[in-house]
Amino acid sequence: MKANCWHGKRDVRIEQVPDPAILNPGDAIIKVSSTAICGSDLHLYNGVVPSMEQGDILGHEFMGEVVETGSAVRKLKVGDRVVVPFPIACGRCFFCEQQLYSVCENSNPNAYMAEKMWGHSGAGIFGYSHLTGGYAGGQAEYVRVPFADVGPIKVPDELKDEQVLFLSDILPTGYMAAEACAITPGQVVAVWGCGPVGQFAIQSAFLLGAERVIAIDHYPERLRMARELSGAETLHFDAVDVPDALREMTGGRGPDACIDAVGMEAHGSGVSYIYDRLKQTMKLESDRPTALREALMACRNGGVVSVPGAYGGFSDKIPFGSIMNRSLTIKTGQTHVQRYMQPLLERIQRGELDPGAIISHHLTLDEAPHGYEIFQKKQEQCIKVVLHPGP
């Protein structure tokens, strides 16, 4: 089959690789119909995520048709059309029982590596480095899905791929980020980053009762989408001083909740941004937390800072004094996608959400390297790329 493989910094290639096989009784093989490039794939593409190996198959947002099942699979059968959540969860461990699927104890065969880096391991993730299991990803014609009875959700035929594909990651991720803010009616939420997760976080914040959402970015097309599609007020961070603007817009108090939908490769300006850039280049710091710092400082006293943005290792100069002295709450985590798929599917069916609206590019799987390049460089007004392996 064909698959999109990682070969180093800014080097992905479509290669012929063997077809995946059933390796465990709970596995299923999915023929991929649609798969997306995620913002966190760009961290892999830029070579800032540790433990990637040449030849790794990328992709953790995908859906398709079940073509084979292992002997222990009960709920899925050949022919089912499914969306697959990006964290791999066993459904039986202590954490899965509490619906904390992205910290499943049983799905990461490289847990010993993750423990060195993070103290304890989280769940395995498709196509996302060997720290999270080294599982082959879904930017391919076929993919092996472990614990197939736990993760994948069947989708009704009347919904198109592009309406449900993002249930695999970015829609639940944006939603969980907004849910973590514990929004009460009338509140103001600020969102750093208007990429796909940021857009869904904005929409979810409104759904959950926010009165105003202030969106921060520096790409005009993303800011326009935040305004026109999601109904946010926008701030262009090259043009205005963001902390100052947020103060002014909230009567000096600051937003009730702040969402960092940017992660470890923030763009920015000023001294702290240059500091991070230098340290990250010299491998003295693994993450570049410019947006996180700003969100922590801007949030109102007693507010919530929610972090759906991807971070890999260590971040410097986190203003912990501000967090402690001002009673901030930090909520974060890889998304417990399995928990949100059914309720969000129902919202899509009721027309409350239209996830497909954020797609800017439909490409074939063969065009994946081009897709990564334009998404990385934000060329051709690229916001979200969906790849179609089929004919």
Place this chain on the structure above:
Amino acid sequence: MQNEDISDGATARPPAWQASMEIPDDAGASDHGHDAILHYTSTRGQADGRPQRHIPDASAHGNHAMIRALGWLSIGLGLAQLVAPQGLARASGLRGVSSVWIRAIGLREMACGVALLRGETRPAWRWSRIAGDAMDLSLLGVAMASRRNARTRLAATAAVVAGVTAIDYIASAQLAPRKLSELPAPGEAGLALQKSVIVNRSADDCYRAWRDLENLPRFMPGLQSVQVIDARRSRWNSVEGVWIGELTQERPGQGMRWRAAENHTETGALELSPAPDGRGTVVTMQLHMQPPAGKVGTAVAGLFSQAPAYQIETTLRRFKQWMETGEVSTTEGQPSGKRSFKTRLLHKAGGTAPAPRPQANGGVS
């Protein structure tokens, strides 16, 4: 077994988890009541005074003289650098180095000396000392490159500093905190390892699955098969060879002990105890090996001599996966693009034994 506390009280340490290793010779029957198989006590040293590599208080105590000497040496050297920087510079063959620099180095040296004498064992202090030595060495290296300095004297000075660095390093390593999971029982030499995992199943389920020894290859890396010979003995075929194992204790629902049938120097134990709030079972596995490392240790958890801690962890992790989900998580055998030479090499060397091939969770339900 004596559990007398001989610590001098200089450094408070967490209680060492130590297991008493009494194994009755007629073991095998479960007629020893219901006392737990592993006994955890909070003794800190050992009474008979035999040298113990793995007991922290004993080793720190044994090196006290060396550490004191090192401390006073540092203070003396630092004082000399502080009081007569240029005299010292001439003596060590260094010319044209600013007195401010030498005084700064002297201050650092004295601070380290005081810390050593006060018994500072925090890693930051230990490593700052070695970093300081490295700084001195590199400064000497720079000085060596300059023709104005007396190179023979400099070389001699460098040799002395390098020697001190080596001693510092040894002292640091010996003062380093010990891993709780690698402390041997009092009176025991050799390597002891202990790890625990919480399994979301009852103790009886865990016991039954483990006691059916033919299940072990499903989750013990490197173990190919186990054949039961009789009630107590079994033949273990691992990548490192064949050996006969002997069960010495069985406590249904609580644990078991085993050892090598031919030499009794290596033992293993499994203990099962309820996790807090009824949330499953704490499964603790312990291995104890007497040097020279014999077969039980190596065979019990595969390529044991390589990385015992990794192997014992892997066994427990896979046992948990198999008990909870009926399978062992793996990516062995999945497709990938062209691997680089380095990656292929890494997979061969570091990959240890592949996870077991697919098999349904037969015996356990």
